[in-house]
Amino acid sequence: MRKTLIKGNDAVVRGALLGGATHFFGYPITPASEIAHGAADLFTRSGRTFLQAESETSAINMIYGAASSGARVMTASSGPGVALMLEGLSYMAGAELPAVMVDIQRAGPGLGNIWPEQSDYNMCCKGGGHGAFHNIVLAPSSGQEMTEFAYRAFDMADAYRMTVIILADAYIGQMMEPVGFPETVRHGARKRWAVYGDESSRRNLISSIVMSQTGMSEHNLALQEKYKRVARDLTDWEEIDTEDADFLLVAFGITARVASTAVRQLREEGLRIGLLRPKTLYPFPSERIRELTGRVKAVGVAELNDGMMADDVELAGRGASPVYRYNWFGGMVPTADELASRVKEDLRG
């Protein structure tokens, strides 16, 4: 496969176009701006629609409208912008509308700064807005995965009528890496539930309001059944050297890249370390983590937040092994040496 040296943010735009995206609504924000820039260029040049909204709140409601009419629609932002879109995400979950959102995480809270953090984990994986809902959350850890996940995201969103969030960080978005692109362009099929303004879709209604208690209860139960199906079908992760590991590292995104180097270094020193990298954060690979937690002596979770994923790892492991937390904030990203020495300290006990 021929590869192009490209930023993660540009890779995600190309992946989305090849995956059949038809509309982009958004508002630029560092470190996600190149996605809006790239979409303004490539969506318009390929006969699709790009529109810069006046705010993120407007953008998410444009997405609601476009998704209702059957479009394969996307947006991209960073934490402060995604926070503004949460109300819309809840309404879309209620109305079961498919869309794709890219979150290039920056440091928070507030405006924070433009360096990487992974502190949007809870906001994206635990629903975000009001109501008991979930989004499918994908965690790319390379430019290649930015393209691949964006390419697959629209099919996933359509199949389950859910929002798919591609949860990357400032480094994954800004790093330039060689990326290969899929050779076929995907297209969305006509959706039987969407409103196309024609005779055959005239009776379709897109709404998240169900006034009767029994009706709303049934709607919620159906959503929960769907989330269980999503967990069965889509849960995905990568493992490195876990077969004989005494110590399991769990990390995603840029931290997983650092962790894979740390695992290699520690293996060279004769220590039996393995890495599990969730590719889907929702659904979370809880069952596999439970199995591995029962086999290893300890687990370490490295992330650029206060231990949001570590909570899920502990819950999955049910206390079978101690869980050590390695956390960084504010744009500080550990080197492989730093992470390896933290692991060694905990191995010595």
Next chain:
Amino acid sequence: MALNYVEVNTDLCKACRVCVETCPKHCLELGSEINALGYQAVRFESTECTACGLCFYVCPEPGVLTVIKGVDS
């Protein structure tokens, strides 16, 4: 001697420090003046600039940095 130079559009800079940390020759630093946006804009102060352009590529704000190659001293 021809010197390379980075011109800073001070009023557009948001002082994110990405160029400061990226410059391999440490030619850029945050200044002490507050700009129109309320930030301490970046300042160029060096004879070491190689005009590699990295500061330009990493700067998230369009139009803040212009790298000028070979200015006569």
